[in-house]
Amino acid sequence: MNAEALHGSCHCGAVRFEVRTALAPASRCNCSLCRRKGALISPPFAAGELTITRGEADLTLYQFNTRVAKHYFCRHCGIYPFHQTRKDPNLWRVNLGCLDGVDAYALEAGVNDGASLSVVEDA
Numbered sequence: 001m002n003a004e005a006l007h008g009s010c011h012c013g014a015v016r017f018e019v020r021t022a023l024a025p026a027s028r029c030n031c032s033l034c035r036r037k038g039a040l041i042s043p044p045f046a047a048g049e050l051t052i053t054r055g056e057a058d059l060t061l062y063q064f065n066t067r068v069a070k071h072y073f074c075r076h077c078g079i080y081p082f083h084q085t086r087k088d089p090n091l092w093r094v095n096l097g098c099l100d101g102v103d104a105y106a107l108e109a110g111v112n113d114g115a116s117l118s119v120v121e122d123a
Contacts, residue, residue, distance in 0.1 A: 005018040005019065006021065007099070008081060008094065008095075009081070009100070011074070011077040011079045014077070015055035015056075015059055015079075016052070016055060018050075019050045019051070019082070019094050020045065021042045021043065021049060023096060023102065024107060024108075025109075026040050026041065026043075026110075027043075028110075030115045032064075032115070033062075037080055039096075039097060040095070040096045040107060041112075044091035045091065045093070046091065046092075047091070047092055050082060059073065059074065068089065069085055070083060080095050082095060
């Protein structure tokens with residue numbers, strides 16, 4: 001884990017946050033939602049490591065399939081900054097592309113098999 005907080009935001013800046021998380025191993029997920037949004041995500045971190053510093057009311061929640069994971073999006077620009085995981089609701093992941101000063105394209109990424117967690121076909 002990083003000792004220092006990393007800062008991030010959605011595209012329009014309405015939502016700002018800080019997080020303490022490692023950047024690697026970064027990953028992508030192959031579930032139907034993540035395939036479509038294409039975000040590079042951080043390793044899981046404890047919920048207490050994420051603090052929304054501005055714009056909590058500007059977030060909107062999207063849930064699908066089992067409705068356990070909580071995917072948050074800015075209601076203005078549509079960017080996904082972070083989500084609560086399905087495997088363990090005490091763990092979160094952040095969209096590394098939303099972090100200030102982090103070049104998500106420079107990070108190597110594996111693939112998480114989120115598709116195998118689906119209980120509804122193509123969910």
